[in-house]
Amino acid sequence: MPELPEIEALRRYLVTARVPGRVITRVRADWPGVESTVDGMAGLSNLPGRRIESIQRQGKHLILSLDRGTLGLHMGMTGRLVVMDPGDEPLRYTRYTFHFDDERRVELDDVRRWATARLVESAENLTRNLGPDALDPGLTARKFATLIRGRKSVIKTLLMDQSVFAGVGNIYADEALHRAGISPARRSNRISTTSLERLYRAMVETLEGAIDFIENHPDERASPYVVNAYDERIRLPRKNGAPCPDCRGPIRSRKFGNRTAYYCTGCQS
DNA sequence: AGTACGTCCTGATCGC
DNA sequence: TGCGATCAGGACGTAC
Numbered sequence: 001m002p003e004l005p006e007i008e009a010l011r012r013y014l015v016t017a018r019v020p021g022r023v024i025t026r027v028r029a030d031w032p033g034v035e036s037t038v039d040g041m042a043g044l045s046n047l048p049g050r051r052i053e054s055i056q057r058q059g060k061h062l063i064l065s066l067d068r069g070t071l072g073l074h075m076g077m078t079g080r081l082v083v084m085d086p087g088d089e090p091l092r093y094t095r096y097t098f099h100f101d102d103e104r105r106v107e108l109d110d111v112r113r114w115a116t117a118r119l120v121e122s123a124e125n126l127t128r129n130l131g132p133d134a135l136d137p138g139l140t141a142r143k144f145a146t147l148i149r150g151r152k153s154v155i156k157t158l159l160m161d162q163s164v165f166a167g168v169g170n171i172y173a174d175e176a177l178h179r180a181g182i183s184p185a186r187r188s189n190r191i192s193t194t195s196l197e198r199l200y201r202a203m204v205e206t207l208e209g210a211i212d213f214i215e216n217h218p219d220e221r222a223s224p225y226v227v228n229a230y231d232e233r234i235r236l237p238r239k240n241g242a243p244c245p246d247c248r249g250p251i252r253s254r255k256f257g258n259r260t261a262y263y264c265t266g267c268q269s
Numbered sequence: 270a271g272t273a274c275g276t277c278c279t280g281a282t283c284g285c
Numbered sequence: 286t287g288c289g290a291t292c293a294g295g296a297c298g299t300a301c
């Protein structure tokens with residue numbers, strides 16, 4: 001569930017912890033069969049000696065600009081990053097450890113092993129197939145509506161399509177659609193511009209609200225989605241039959257592709 | 270272009 | 286209480 005807000009919180013956490021400026025001295029991979037299964041591992045062995053200059057985010061991707069090259073991190077579904085001191089016990093599912101020149105380290109811990117770390121020439125290698133960030137100031141309500149109306153797919157699927165715009169996943173897509181009163185099953189080219197602009201505002205408010213929530217709960221910054229994904233960031237219950245927070249009617253679920261959408265048939269049409 | 274579905278992975282939860 | 290089946294999810298590949 002790390003989506004845009006959680007990754008943004010992770011980015012700020014790393015910046016606050018002064019990860020930018022550090023030189024990577026050593027990388028360790030604890031990943032069975034790592035050479036054959038992890039894309040770019042050969043590249044990671046080239047990390048030692050490189051300095052982390054800055055950390056950006058586009059969608060769900062963390063982009064670490066190095067003095068030479070770029071380190072791309074993606075948390076997949078359960079990945080998290082924790083900045084650790086020399087005496088700290090390793091985390092339970094650490095897959096990569098990045099050691100720094102100040103003796104600290106960052107562990108990428110991931111139960112399901114879908115997280116990725118890639119050393120690439122430039123950020124372009126990571127963002128080639130990504131649309132603009134969902135919170136990109138250049139993405140106005142009008143542009144958002146234009147992007148969506150140019151497609152014909154189901155709106156739920158489109159919101160999660162990272163090549164259209166990046167950062168929204170299953171949970172915040174459902175949340176934004178509920179806020180905007182739009183059914184996840186609607187065809188994107190058959191939604192009025194007015195409704196799409198409402199959806200854009202709902203999406204922005206949902207994402208920014210979630211970032212604010214995490215900022216106000218500092219304990220969750222390193223692993224914001226591990227604690228409890230269904231906290232105050234989320235209004236819509238992800239459970240069949242649960243009451244809609246607005247009309248108290250039963251929440252329903254339906255699959256689009258292999259993703260489950262939760263929605264209220266009373267509030268969303 | 271749009272859509273479904275399999276794959277990766279494993280802890281949590283469900284149903285009997 | 287136990288245990289097997291199912292679910293969850295991001296990204297990508299394949300098939301239609």
